[in-house]
Amino acid sequence: MHTRKQIIEIKALTKIFSLKDKEVRALENIDLSIEEGAVFGIIGMSGAGKSTLVRCINYIERPTGGTIIVDGKDLSRLNESQLRDVRRSMGMIFQQFNLLMQRTAEENITFPLEISGMKKREARQRARELLETVGLSDKAAAYPAQLSGGQKQRVAIARALATNPKVLLCDEATSALDPATTKSILELLRDINKRLGITIVIITHEMSVIEQICTHVAIIDESGIAETGTVAEVFSHPKTAAAQRLVFPDGKRIGQYLGKRLCRIVFEGSSSFDPVISRMILECRAQVNIMFADMKDIDGKAFGQLVLQLPQDDEVSDRIIRYLKTQNLSVEEVR
Amino acid sequence: MWDGSTVAMIAKSLLETLYMTVLSTSLAYVLGLPLGVLLVISEKNGILPLPKLNKLLNLVVNVVRSVPFLILLIAVIPFTRFVIGTTIGSTATVVPLVIGAAPFIARLVESSIKEVDKGVIEAAISMGCSPFQIICKVMIPEAVPSLIVGAAIATTTILGYSAMAGIVGGGGLGDTAIRYGYYRYQKDIMVVTVALLVVVVQVVQEAGMKIARRQDKRK
Numbered sequence: 001m002h003t004r005k006q007i008i009e010i011k012a013l014t015k016i017f018s019l020k021d022k023e024v025r026a027l028e029n030i031d032l033s034i035e036e037g038a039v040f041g042i043i044g045m046s047g048a049g050k051s052t053l054v055r056c057i058n059y060i061e062r063p064t065g066g067t068i069i070v071d072g073k074d075l076s077r078l079n080e081s082q083l084r085d086v087r088r089s090m091g092m093i094f095q096q097f098n099l100l101m102q103r104t105a106e107e108n109i110t111f112p113l114e115i116s117g118m119k120k121r122e123a124r125q126r127a128r129e130l131l132e133t134v135g136l137s138d139k140a141a142a143y144p145a146q147l148s149g150g151q152k153q154r155v156a157i158a159r160a161l162a163t164n165p166k167v168l169l170c171d172e173a174t175s176a177l178d179p180a181t182t183k184s185i186l187e188l189l190r191d192i193n194k195r196l197g198i199t200i201v202i203i204t205h206e207m208s209v210i211e212q213i214c215t216h217v218a219i220i221d222e223s224g225i226a227e228t229g230t231v232a233e234v235f236s237h238p239k240t241a242a243a244q245r246l247v248f249p250d251g252k253r254i255g256q257y258l259g260k261r262l263c264r265i266v267f268e269g270s271s272s273f274d275p276v277i278s279r280m281i282l283e284c285r286a287q288v289n290i291m292f293a294d295m296k297d298i299d300g301k302a303f304g305q306l307v308l309q310l311p312q313d314d315e316v317s318d319r320i321i322r323y324l325k326t327q328n329l330s331v332e333e334v335r
Numbered sequence: 336m337w338d339g340s341t342v343a344m345i346a347k348s349l350l351e352t353l354y355m356t357v358l359s360t361s362l363a364y365v366l367g368l369p370l371g372v373l374l375v376i377s378e379k380n381g382i383l384p385l386p387k388l389n390k391l392l393n394l395v396v397n398v399v400r401s402v403p404f405l406i407l408l409i410a411v412i413p414f415t416r417f418v419i420g421t422t423i424g425s426t427a428t429v430v431p432l433v434i435g436a437a438p439f440i441a442r443l444v445e446s447s448i449k450e451v452d453k454g455v456i457e458a459a460i461s462m463g464c465s466p467f468q469i470i471c472k473v474m475i476p477e478a479v480p481s482l483i484v485g486a487a488i489a490t491t492t493i494l495g496y497s498a499m500a501g502i503v504g505g506g507g508l509g510d511t512a513i514r515y516g517y518y519r520y521q522k523d524i525m526v527v528t529v530a531l532l533v534v535v536v537q538v539v540q541e542a543g544m545k546i547a548r549r550q551d552k553r554k
Contacts, residue, residue, distance in 0.1 A: 060460055081465075088463035098458035101553045102477050112462040114472070143552040163462075 007167060007199050008034040008057060013066035015052050026052040028223045030066070034216070036166075039193050039200045041214035041231070043207065043246060048220045050203045054171050057201065058090050059083055071166060088116055091160025091198075095172035097152040099144040105155045106131065106140040112162045130158035134188060150181035157188065161198075168192070170202045174209060186213045207246050211235070211298050219243050231298050236266040236330040248307075248334060261317050262291065266330045267304035276327055277306070284323055286316045307334070337523075345511065345524070349531055351425045352507035355497045356535075359432035360490050366437040367489075370396070371444025372470055382456065383466045396438040404435050404496050408503060428497060428505035436493050443485035447478045480551035487543020491536045498532065508532055 013030040016023050026049040034040045044050045055061035056068060059075050068075045070086055078086065099108050106127045113123035131137050134154040144152055153173060160168055170189070174182040190213045193200050202214060210217050210231060218228040221242035227234060238247045248264065267276070281288070289309035296303045310317040324331045370392065376382050377389040402410070408431045412422050415430040451474055459473045475482070498509025508528045516525025 058461055060457060084463035084465060086463075087461055090461070092458065092461040094454060094458060096452075096454050098452065098454040100455060100473065100477060101452075102479060102550075103552075111472070115462060115464050115468055145553050159462075169461075 004035040004037065006033045007036040007071055008032070008201070009067075009069040010053075010057070011067045011069070013053070013056060013068065014064050015049070015056060015061065016064045025223055027056070027063075030220075030225055032218055032225060032228065034199060034201060036199055037193070037197050038216050039190065039202065039214045041202045041204060041210040041217040042220055043204055043210055043217060044220035044242075046205055049223045050205075050220050051171055053220065054092075054169050054201060054203045057167075057169060058087050058092060088112070088163050089165050090167040090169060091157075091163070091165040092169040092171065093153065093156045093160050093173045095175045097144070097149075097156045097176075099152055099155055099159070101144055104141050104143055105136060105147065105158075108144070108155055109159045109162050112159060116163055126162060127158070130161055131155075133161070133192075134158045148181075149177050150185060153177065153181075153185050154188065157185075157192070161192065161196075166199060168198050168200045170200065170204075172203055172205070175204070175206070182209070183212070189213060211296050219246060232268070232301060232303070235296075235298055235303060236268060237332075244334065261310040261314075262334045263308050263310055263321060263324070264332055264334045265306045265308065265324060267306075268301065268330070274327075276324070276329065277308075280320060280323055280327075284316065284320050286311050286313075286320055288320065341524070345508075345527060345531070348506070348508045348511040348528070349535075352494065352497055352509070352532075352535070355425045355428050355432065355500070355505075355507055356490060356494045359429050359436060359497065360486075360493050362429065362433045363436035363440050363489070363493065364486070366433065367440025368444050370437065370441035372448060372474065374441060374445045375448045375474070376466065376470065382460070382469055396441055399434065399438040400442070402435075404431075405499055405502065407431055407435050408500060408505075412503075423504040423506075425506040428500040428503075428507070432493055432496055432500070435496060436489065439492065440485075440489050443489055444482065447481035447485050448474050450481050451477045480547045480553070483543055483547040483550060487540050487547075490539050490543070494532070494536060494539070 010030055010032040013027055014025075015027040016025050030053065042050050042053060052061055056063045057070070059068065063076075071089065073086060075083065075086065100111060103111065106124065109127035109130050110120070110123040113126060114120075118126070128137070128140065131140055134157055136151060136154050136158070139147060139151060139155075144155065147155065157168075168189075173189075174185050177185060186209065189200055189202075192198055193213075202209065204210065214231050216229065217231045217234050219226045219234070219240070219242050221240075226240045226242040227238070234243055235247055238244045265276075277288070277290075288311070290306060291309050292305075292307040294305060296305070310320060321331060321333065374389065374392055374396070377385040377392070379386055379389075399407075411431045411434055415422050415427050418430055419427045421427050455477060456469060456473060459469050464473070497505070497507055498512070500507065501509035501511070501513040504510065508531055512525050512528040515521045516528065
């Protein structure tokens with residue numbers, strides 16, 4: 001894994017917007033490496049600066065400081081025309097799809113090909129193939145206004161893939177879609193990543209999107225990267241408060257049980273099948289209350305999580321935690 | 336008095352009016368379309384920010400637009416003589432019409448192009464489009480329905496301006512209305528010319544709206 005080439009390297013990236021009366025620090029000192037073939041999620045609250053971050057990766061937004069290296073090229077050293085070549089090697093999709101409304105689905109897909117100077121007939125041929133890839137062969141002649149949200153995003157994905165990019169940037173690509181459509185779009189993205197080996201960068205505010213398709217995640221909080229790692233790592237051992245907020249089932253609920261001790265357990269892979277809690281109750285002879293439990297499929301592995309309310313007695317609680325820690329589980333107290 | 340020569344005269348004026356309107360509108364678009372595009376792209380947040388040029392263009396457009404057409408018509412007489420060689424007749428009227436209409440068209444074009452979704456332009460940039468490609472392949476094609484509506488407004492406005500040219504002997508229906516209807520008190524000719532102007536405006540406006548609707552793929 002670690003010998004893989006870094007396709008995107010972000011070093012000390014800073015972006016400051018100068019408004020009339022004040023400066024807005026959208027991004028501060030961001031360091032991030034994205035390896036080739038990854039599905040890299042960047043998650044954060046709205047206003048955390050994640051959309052600005054993804055726009056800096058293809059230099060739609062010029063950074064105030066720091067460097068962006070894409071496929072070995074330092075973008076700050078390129079002139080406008082070289083920059084356009086780099087942009088053609090990166091596809092981008094958007095929350096609002098941003099299709100050309102006066103062009104049919106097929107003409108939308110041929111658009112980037114026309115821009116790069118491909119012959120019309122070849123471009124049409126390629127568009128047909130791509131429409132098939134995204135499952136919309138019958139919609140070639142439809143205008144965007146005649147398509148549903150999910151279909152529009154499929155056309156946008158096909159358009160982004162037209163020039164055989166190495167990287168696909170997704171800016172809140174599923175945020176305007178319903179859950180079922182979101183799932184099918186994410187499956188399509190995963191399929192594209194697996195089959196074509198395209199590195200995908202996903203900006204989102206939804207943890208479920210990260211869980212469903214990402215291999216790696218960076219959590220962006222207050223203009224900086226709070227935490228980064230593989231999704232499995234961050235999910236089972238969230239280190240920072242920002243990460244815990246996202247990983248913990250419904251962060252608000254923590255507050256309701258203030259004063260009592262809660263503990264979150266994450267089961268990985270095989271331990272999902274062990275009756276851990278039953279054994280813990282027998283072993284420690286203590287009662288616990290299960291506040292929350294669910295199973296998640298993260299990057300192809302099964303993860304279970306449980307939130308237990310521990311007994312009032314601190315000694316018993318400590319014993320429970322000690323016991324659980326011996327069981328190959330990741331255990332953390334969440335107050 | 337409605338003999339063949341009167342009818343022929345009115346028919347000739349109608350043709351002159353159409354000639355002036357079509358020629359002036361076309362030439363005014365040759366100037367106004369690029370000017371309107373330039374007004375949009377040179378803005379501070381445009382795709383080719385040139386704030387100083389933008390300020391200058393805005394100033395020029397506003398100055399020309401604030402001169403009443405009747406005054407402009409007379410003020411540019413020396414220039415008209417220089418370009419056309421005469422200051423009377425339909426062709427001579429085209430000069431002030433183009434000068435007067437171009438800034439107005441620039442504003443119409445500007446507002447049509449500003450209607451194009453910013454996100455679509457951002458998508459085009461992300462695909463590696465040059466500013467020129469964005470103008471020709473995104474801004475103008477995406478604004479087509481609105482540009483056509485604007486063209487209908489421009490044409491009918493220029494038609495109205497062209498009637499004013501009658502004051503300085505510019506030919507066309509306006510000229511006829513003034514000479515026969517006003518100076519000679521021939522009310523019937525006045526009525527007929529006005530009715531014809533109304534009909535032409537109606538036809539242009541309706542046709543414009545119809546074409547715009549057909550070109551609009553947004554619904």
